[in-house]
Amino acid sequence: MKDDQLILEMNNISKSFSGVKALVDVSISCKKGSVHALVGENGAGKSTLIKILSGAQRPDKGTICFKGKNYESFSTREALSLGISVIYQELALVSEMNVVENIFLGREIRMTVGIIDSARMRQEANRLLEQMGIKINVNREVGELSVAYQQMVEISKALSRNADLIVMDEPSAILAGHELEQLFRIIQSLKDNGVTIIYISHRLEEVFRIADEVTVLKDGQHVVTRSMEGLSRAELVSAMVGRKLEEVFPQSANKAGECVLEANGISTDTILKKVNLKLHRGEIVGLAGMVGSGRTELARALFGADKLFSGEIKLMGERVEFSSPADAIRKKISLVPEDRKQQGLFTELPIKNNITLPILKKISNWFLLNRKMESALVESSKKQLSISMASEHLDVQFLSGGNQQKVVLAKWLHTKPEVIIMDEPTRGVDVGAKFEIYQLMRRLTEEGIAILMISSELPEILGLSDRILVMSEGRIVAELEHSEASEEKIIEYATMGESKAA
């Protein structure tokens, strides 16, 4: 291949966030008119790389060469005018506006000053959609369209800007099987028209299906770039895994007791499809799977936060129905949510208010809070979890990520739970606190508590779980014992599409 065919070269890009290295000397180049897949585990640095490419973030080091010109960085607007469009999972559309209006938002075709040429815009929109081979009524509100069509509107928006490079960030994560086919067809036709595509996906089938080249990132570093030709699935998986174990995991006592929580064929309006699950006293069950595979939805369903569509949940063998989290909490279930700041904490309230919120009744006499009792409880939490805080009156927002997570844990431990569901328990937590949380989880299981741990960190899943469940597309597709599990196997299951899982 000759160099002049390269449309994009990102050279030696490095980026770190407050000391944490997200990208180290990563280089990647794409040939014009090709589909270049970008793969790697959660947190491998894919999104940071894309954000730099879209102009949303500046690299600390490195250069970007696009269409033969060198840049150190550019703004989002410059990126767009250069011909780089990024289609995020969170689509950048105004759902109240129709298809035409969305495609031309901010770049409306005018007849004269300020007056829109709706006829031409509609024509142009139809032409773009036709070019991709899709039929949508362009007068429909985008919010009424299925997500798949919304995505196509995004693609036409990129095309209307004459994009030469379109980055698709996990486009398949929001699509159903048959919709995927349509996306592939569109990608093919884009390719034929000379548009270059960077395709990010967890699902390796898709990568094999449409990519010409693939780049693997791992822990912010470039692992390999190669042509898809002659590449085997096993080779690709092994390039993605093999992350070094930095943390030491406390040994498992592995004495699983009786079954506490059981889910039989639960489905929800969201994504869950007939999920079965058993949790035993004293075990940590790891729930692996890619983002969007339904892990968080499963946690919410078990906790009564989302309504069940069908199926049943049994607690100690007895059927229970949760109409709200309050019901689940009464039945001794706790949820440490994924998004700590949005769902777990009251960041602008003091530590003690956060910790004692679910047990206020227990620490009041008549109507009044027993503040001494409260302080004693907070103090005991502080000791038990070694939360470092200057005062219980401090707002939670002033604590470090690790200490914030300990506050969430402290809140739930006071409710004396029997089941704790932890969604990404160590996200945004420093290494020291991570280890403390692992130890704590172990200690809790020794006391007979059952823990369901959702995590995107495979070492964490492998190191801590007694049993591992792998989810994909709203189902549990595999159950692995601690001894038989490996990163390869988990990724293998987590990245397999609907076709195989069924």
Next chain:
Amino acid sequence: MTPKSNFLQKHSLILVVYSLVFVLITVGSIYSERFLTLRNLTNVLRQAAYLGTAALGEMLVILTAGIDLSIGSLVKLSVLVSAILMDGNPDNVMMAVGLTLALGLGVGLLHAFLINELNLSPFVVTFASLFILQGISLTITTKPIGRSSKDFLLLYSQKFLEVPIIVYFFGLVTLMVAFLLNMTVFGKHVYAVGGNLTVAELSGIPVKKIRYGVYGICSLLAAVTGLLWLMRMGVGDPVIGKELELNAIIAVVIGGTSLFGGRGTVTGVIGGVLLLTFTDNLLVVLGVNQFVSGLVKGLIFVAAVALYKPSESFQRATA
């Protein structure tokens, strides 16, 4: 979900509002001979112009997910200022009208400035403005003041083809706002700012300018409403404009505009205005005890908002 049911769901409020207007008209024409006369109907439309002009401005602001609580106070101030400036002198009409409109525009631009540059919420800014404008008005006078010129006053009763010219004027304002929202780049950007601010910013829409635009027009239309009141009253009466903003907001919301921004149509708002005005008129025409009419109105309002479906949940259900 089929497109048809979506259409119904999306426009259900507008349908409900216009059906209610239709029911009112039917009831009115059955029970009173006076109701379905050209005279009464045009009279209702003339009344609708007062609430409607203000409501259309309020709608523009609400479409951007903002709010203007000050328009009632601004209408009051505009009546007073224009009456004082005109002072019964025909030569002063142009000057008085011009300065009053300039005052309105200035107030609106100031609102937008405070919201844009000091990062204050529209609610707080216009809430404070409500007090300030009312204070200025009442400091000027607490009794009727100034005088309209005779010609200007005559405009209220003047008719063209049996229809009061104020009705034509209101039609013109409505068309202009509809044109602005549907045919211009500005209008599209108004919806985008209210629908999804982040996307609007990412798409390079000049959000601050849009705010100057909507708050400016909103206050300008409030000043226009003030001038219409001067035509009707002939004097600057400080009673005018009381709670107008609240009625305007109700008309806008009943007409299917989302207070969260991004969704709403001129057709709907006019429906809301007509519903409110026809209710008033019908209660009078039917000779319903004026004291009961407030209760009936209150019940209609509560029923209308209880049926209110936030656009938010509509989005989530279908997205």
Next chain:
Amino acid sequence: MIGFTESNHLTFKKLFAAYGVYMALLILLIVASFITPDLFDEETLAVLFRQSAQLGIIAIGQTMVMLVAGLDLSVGGVIVMTSMVVAEVSNGRDELIPLSILVALILGALIGLGNGLLITKRKVPPLVATLVMLFLVQGAQQAFTRGVPSGFVPETLGIVNQSWGFLSIPLMVWFALNAVFLVLLRVTPFGRRIYAVGSNADAARLSGLSVHRIKIAVYILASCLAVISGVILTGYVGYVDRFIATGLDLDSVAAAVVGGTAFYGGKGGLLGTIAGVLIIQILSTMVVLLGLDAQTQFIIKGLVILAAVSLYGLAQKQA
């Protein structure tokens, strides 16, 4: 240490939020001692405190509503309703006073329940929900009284005019209610939950709180406080007046805002509101003492609101 956000962590932001308004009050008093020393006359103070109490009592409810990210514009309507119910039910007979107050409280609670249900179950924005409720209440009053309030206010209710120096009964009631609700907000489970719901409704639900029930309870309390304020006002005026509460609803919002309670919930508290009430009333009194037009107090209120929210915004950025 006194700090209404219950924190000993002294950032500038916290300091300002907790004490800024008291510093402002202090400065205002110092200024007043120079330019309007008459403010400190026993009689003037007595009037000032009585007015503060009337506003302060409903401001307690308004503050709680705003703490759960709400707004209640119907409190003025509840006050008028109270005065009518008291006159109507007791019809001047002292022994019926408790019954009449009980009826008013029940009706008030129903209005609060209506507000709460519209806001939680129907997801109507608080501004619109409480507004239509206000119109309904006003309409019902008109229908019931036929525009001419009947009944008499029992003489014994005039007891609220009793005072010892500037220590009047309304002031003591305000004081007592402040004490009760300060305790409620700071050291009861319910108070903690109010802050939690306002601070992060999502997290509150996931922590097992029934967000809807808490919000509804708060609106009911706000209406009941308005009833208490209404009883006092009725006793003070001695007859039924439809305009008894004009402006009080907006003033209660203003007091809470000046005192540092945020519209978006979870932030602020009663100590701030007390200072906000005093600042507003002192400024109003000073306007009169300075011989300025009484109406300029509106302008000053508006400017104070703008200044307060700008300063709170600045302090937030600083931290």
